[in-house]
Amino acid sequence: MPKDGGIGASSKRREDLRFLTGKGKYTDDINLRDQTYAYFIRSDVAHGTINSIDISAAMKMPGVERVFTASDFEGVGGVPCGWQVTDRHGQPMQEPKHPVLAEGKVRHVGDPIAVVVADSLAEARDAAEQVEIDITELPAVLNMKDALNDGATKVHDDLTSNLCYDWGFVEENRDAVDAAIKGAHHVTTLELKNNRLVANPMEPRVAVADFDSSTDEYTLYTTSQNPHVIRLLMGAFVLGIPEHKLRVVAPDVGGGFGAKIYHYAEEAFCTFAAKQIGRPVKWTSSRSEAFMSDAHGRDHVTKIELALDKDGKFLALRTDTHANMGAYLSTFAPSIPTWLHGTLMAGNYTTPLIYVNVKAVFTNTVPVDAYRGAGRPEATFQLERVVDKAAREMGIDPVELRRKNFITEFPYATPVAVEYDTGDYHATMDKLLELSDHAGFEARAATSKANGKLRGFGIAHYIEACGIAPSNLVGQLGARAGLYESATVRVNATGSISVMTGSHSHGQGHETSFAQVVAEMIGIDESQIDIVHGDTAKTPMGMGTYGSRSIAVGGSAMVRATEKIINKARKIAAHLMEASEADIELKDGQFTVAGTDKSVAWGDVTLAAYVPHNYPLEDIEPGLEETAFYDPANFTYPSGAYGCEVEVDPETGKVTVLGFTAADDFGNIINPMIVEGQVHGGLAQGIGQAMIENCAYDDDGQLLSGSYMDYAMPRADDLPMFTVDHSSVTPCTHNPLGVKGCGEAGAIGSPPALVNAVVDALQRAGHDVTHIDMPLSPDRVWAAMNS
Amino acid sequence: MYDFDIERPSRIADAVKLMSDSTDAQPLGGGQTLIPTLKQRLASPERLVSMAGIDEMVGICKDDAGRLCIGGATTHAAVAADGSYPGLSGLAARIGDPAVRNRGTIGGSLANNDPAACYPAAALGSGATIVTNKREIAADDYFRGMFDTALEEGEIITEVKFPIPEVSHYAKFVQPASRFALVGVFVAKFADGVRVAVTGASESGVHRWSAAEEALSRSFSAGSIGSLEAPSADGLITDLHGTGAYRAHLVKVMTGRAVAAAS
Known part of the structure; x- marks a missing residue:
């Protein structure tokens, strides 16, 4: 019988009632008295020198409060970067200033130049049309390799080149890897692109800022995955506001996918302007603005080489990647192609020698940063593609080649600096082959052939590092923040509980799953527990939600705080029952004295804590509220085997995804239904990337895919029915729940499985096609078949 | 969106007058292209003249020659549901999504002549006749290129007549x-x-x-x-x-x- 509550139960998502009935309270639902509206004037060229900005006519337009340009931000800091990468030679990355509004130059289509603040949005837009901006267009820097040529146009004149950093990992392995590849029996080489993506959360970004001159307090309501991080970055580095005078609230947030992690100029602008004009300032991104101002994802160009011995054992792996940073460094951008990517290049395999070289490059495009998976999909994609290609080249079954090289003993220290604590990759592979009826594939392929279609089966096995991360480790790697998480558990007098978490839910269902954990620990009903998040005035300093870290790190903090609560409650219970604390047991919300029929209910103990008439006041304080900060000992390492079956229409090149199977090991599961939903969403995004999503610029740096007319988002009928399994469980060894995280897996494992499947279909039909870059649009597949 | 006036005439003659006595009027069909264009401030008509309330422009019937005659303000959904010209109904049923099909009109689509729209293929492929408030235009003479048609300023598509093929x-x-x-x-x-x-x-x-x-x-x-x-x-x-x-x-x-x- 499935449980009906607590850990392991598919409790229904309590937050969905408000989300599905229009009762959610999003940032755009917040309107403050006397509020003004900001309209950003953005560059329509990719690169240019600003000769002049004339705001005089705009200032006279009806309803205009003020027009801001860069000159208003003298003395204000730039938008900071939160991670400093050190290059191969021990030098820090080149780090350009990212001004709130463009100073002297514009560097991408969408770069904000000026802002009109007016009584209404319509008036702000009318006035914006009266702002005269004279720009001399410069050549746009777009191709990453060309950008590194001597004499190339520079995105930032004050930097020595367009190279942000040239990173080598592990640098000491470089020569050994070169030598191993040189002498290998077989080397498989693959050049590929990881396509640029736009996150496109359903809710666009919004900021509403207020300043109270009587208290000197600022409040910023913003669409963020991590309000404390925004408070720290904006307060300390941009505007110089101490934390106790700045409250950041991220209420209901309609999807993030990474794009709402970062501190954006618009947030700083609204906060700054609110004080300047003495009225609240609101900005709501249009969808068109989102395409050209939300941080984009991925955009890597990679050459990968895998050396194998005659039996197919992996000997060495070498990668050479160019990673697009865009025009400025977004908050965590430098860490994505390095520490979140290079450290995963071992995958599930025992490859003894690995060298990863990444050149991060500035271009005249929107900044690029983490997008669901963040570095790990880039690693998995190239690795699982090259392994598949190697299998075909060497005539070894792709499943067998993987099995031959699987890591089977744990803990396992990879040559790329991480230690996997647990895993069972054969188990997930077995599960995949079973659930996808791999044995029946040939018969299905024959049916397809009879119908004039080409059927293919593709697999991928992924590893990811979630639960970011031990603070001392990431500090050594260049993070300018700690990556612990926090929780305060506040037990009320009658026994109900409010948990204030530093994690932030923007669709993940924390309000349900976090409550299940506390309910399980105490043995009370989930309805007695509320999860509070998203407000720096209510929650302890926490680092927020991204990188599949919330249950592994935030959940662990909550467990630690709840343990403190239980320990104190046991003392109280012992006092009430005149028993020894050592004999007190807590089960199903009842404290009992072991071996007796004495018991006292949870609510009686909590009441005693707040009405301490009969209470050990000499030993413990009244009240029942505890806070814990949890800093993980390691990353967590979810893994899984993904399989995909496709049919290609040979006449048109159109690929139909017939089925997709995901066999994951997420460690212990809190809420299976929510996990399944997370995997479904991840698969939709991964299949979207592989099949249809493509953010493209033309040679002038104009965004070709700047709306849904040209940027294809996956819709229900683009996706097959999913088979999702998470019955393979190797619990994480170093966090109290044994959990690993599941938010990104679907987006990590699915693109290589899909491309492998299409290549399989084409090769089975006799086409000499070894790779097609994503997205696998019909014209590309057709061109590959007919080249 | 810039400010504009909207008029909702109930007769073709009134619509024609409203179009002609403004220097900058734009007919509004289902608005599936025009409204997004307005929202992006890419068009700034002074007056929109809605076709939606003109009953004589809504509906489907057959004429004496057996042609299927579709009022210019008839929605895609109505054509999809009709079924007396299966190829045409099948096309209409696959335009956009349900929201588009319940708002978008045949006259609006043909007047816009998007190079990737469906209806122009049906009109040209059927050898249809485009009927306006002024004249009848053979499909072969009507389509002039991307977003370009034989329509003159202020001319309104009132009806489209489709010969029904075998x-x-x-x-x-x-x-x-x-x-x-x-x-x-x-x-x-x-x-x-x-x-x-x-x-x-x-x-x-x-x-x-x-x-x-x-x-x-x-x-x-x-x-x-x-x-x-x-x-x-x-x-x-x-x-x-x-x-x-x-x-x-x-x-x-x-x-x-x-x-x-x-x-």
């Missing part, structure tokens, strides 16, 4: 983002010959593929298309979603499929 079908290969036609081919077989109209493919908008028409008029079978060369890629659209050569290939494939599915 068999017909519209084969549509969708662009994955917009789900407009990357290439759409409408094939109609009449007693006196076959018409083949192609949308989505050409920089000149909807057009007929004469080689296919000749081959199909000789022998109406998918095999007749299989033995044809694909049309030239010259003048076909190359964009993010496909090259001209790919579109040319798709024109042939989709024509074959339209013939095979024609009923």
Whole structure:
């Protein structure tokens, strides 16, 4: 019988009632008295020198409060970067200033130049049309390799080149890897692109800022995955506001996918302007603005080489990647192609020698940063593609080649600096082959052939590092923040509980799953527990939600705080029952004295804590509220085997995804239904990337895919029915729940499985096609078949 | 969106007057293109004249010649539900999504003449007659290129008359983002010959593929298309979603499929 509550139960998502009935309270639902509206004037060229900005006519337009340009931000800091990468030679990355509004130059289509603040949005837009901006267009820097040529146009004149950093990992392995590849029996080489993506959360970004001159307090309501991080970055580095005078609230947030992690100029602008004009300032991104101002994802160009011995054992792996940073460094951008990517290049395999070289490059495009998976999909994609290609080249079954090289003993220290604590990759592979009826594939392929279609089966096995991360480790790697998480558990007098978490839910269902954990620990009903998040005035300093870290790190903090609560409650219970604390047991919300029929209910103990008439006041304080900060000992390492079956229409090149199977090991599961939903969403995004999503610029740096007319988002009928399994469980060894995280897996494992499947279909039909870059649009597949 | 006035006449004559006594009036059909354009401030008409309330422009009937006559303000959903011209109803049923089909109108679509829209292929492929407040225009004379038609300033499409072929079908290969036609081919077989109209493919908008028409008029079978060369890629659209050569290939494939599915 499935449980009906607590850990392991598919409790229904309590937050969905408000989300599905229009009762959610999003940032755009917040309107403050006397509020003004900001309209950003953005560059329509990719690169240019600003000769002049004339705001005089705009200032006279009806309803205009003020027009801001860069000159208003003298003395204000730039938008900071939160991670400093050190290059191969021990030098820090080149780090350009990212001004709130463009100073002297514009560097991408969408770069904000000026802002009109007016009584209404319509008036702000009318006035914006009266702002005269004279720009001399410069050549746009777009191709990453060309950008590194001597004499190339520079995105930032004050930097020595367009190279942000040239990173080598592990640098000491470089020569050994070169030598191993040189002498290998077989080397498989693959050049590929990881396509640029736009996150496109359903809710666009919004900021509403207020300043109270009587208290000197600022409040910023913003669409963020991590309000404390925004408070720290904006307060300390941009505007110089101490934390106790700045409250950041991220209420209901309609999807993030990474794009709402970062501190954006618009947030700083609204906060700054609110004080300047003495009225609240609101900005709501249009969808068109989102395409050209939300941080984009991925955009890597990679050459990968895998050396194998005659039996197919992996000997060495070498990668050479160019990673697009865009025009400025977004908050965590430098860490994505390095520490979140290079450290995963071992995958599930025992490859003894690995060298990863990444050149991060500035271009005249929107900044690029983490997008669901963040570095790990880039690693998995190239690795699982090259392994598949190697299998075909060497005539070894792709499943067998993987099995031959699987890591089977744990803990396992990879040559790329991480230690996997647990895993069972054969188990997930077995599960995949079973659930996808791999044995029946040939018969299905024959049916397809009879119908004039080409059927293919593709697999991928992924590893990811979630639960970011031990603070001392990431500090050594260049993070300018700690990556612990926090929780305060506040037990009320009658026994109900409010948990204030530093994690932030923007669709993940924390309000349900976090409550299940506390309910399980105490043995009370989930309805007695509320999860509070998203407000720096209510929650302890926490680092927020991204990188599949919330249950592994935030959940662990909550467990630690709840343990403190239980320990104190046991003392109280012992006092009430005149028993020894050592004999007190807590089960199903009842404290009992072991071996007796004495018991006292949870609510009686909590009441005693707040009405301490009969209470050990000499030993413990009244009240029942505890806070814990949890800093993980390691990353967590979810893994899984993904399989995909496709049919290609040979006449048109159109690929139909017939089925997709995901066999994951997420460690212990809190809420299976929510996990399944997370995997479904991840698969939709991964299949979207592989099949249809493509953010493209033309040679002038104009965004070709700047709306849904040209940027294809996956819709229900683009996706097959999913088979999702998470019955393979190797619990994480170093966090109290044994959990690993599941938010990104679907987006990590699915693109290589899909491309492998299409290549399989084409090769089975006799086409000499070894790779097609994503997205696998019909014209590309057709061109590959007919080249 | 800029400010504008909106008028909702109930008779064609009133609409024509409202169009003519403003220097900058724009007829409004279902608004599926015009409203987004206005929201982006890419158009700034002083007055919108809505066709939606003109009863004499809404509805479907047959004339004495057996032609299907569709009022200019009739929605795609209504045409899809009609069924007396299956190829046309099938096309209408696949335009956009339910919201588009319940708002968008045949007159609006034909007046806009988006090079990737579906209805122009049906009108040209059927040899329809576009009826305006002033005149009747043969489809062959109506479509003048991308977003360009024979309509004059202030002229309103009041009705479209479709001869009903023996068999017909519209084969549509969708662009994955917009789900407009990357290439759409409408094939109609009449007693006196076959018409083949192609949308989505050409920089000149909807057009007929004469080689296919000749081959199909000789022998109406998918095999007749299989033995044809694909049309030239010259003048076909190359964009993010496909090259001209790919579109040319798709024109042939989709024509074959339209013939095979024609009923």
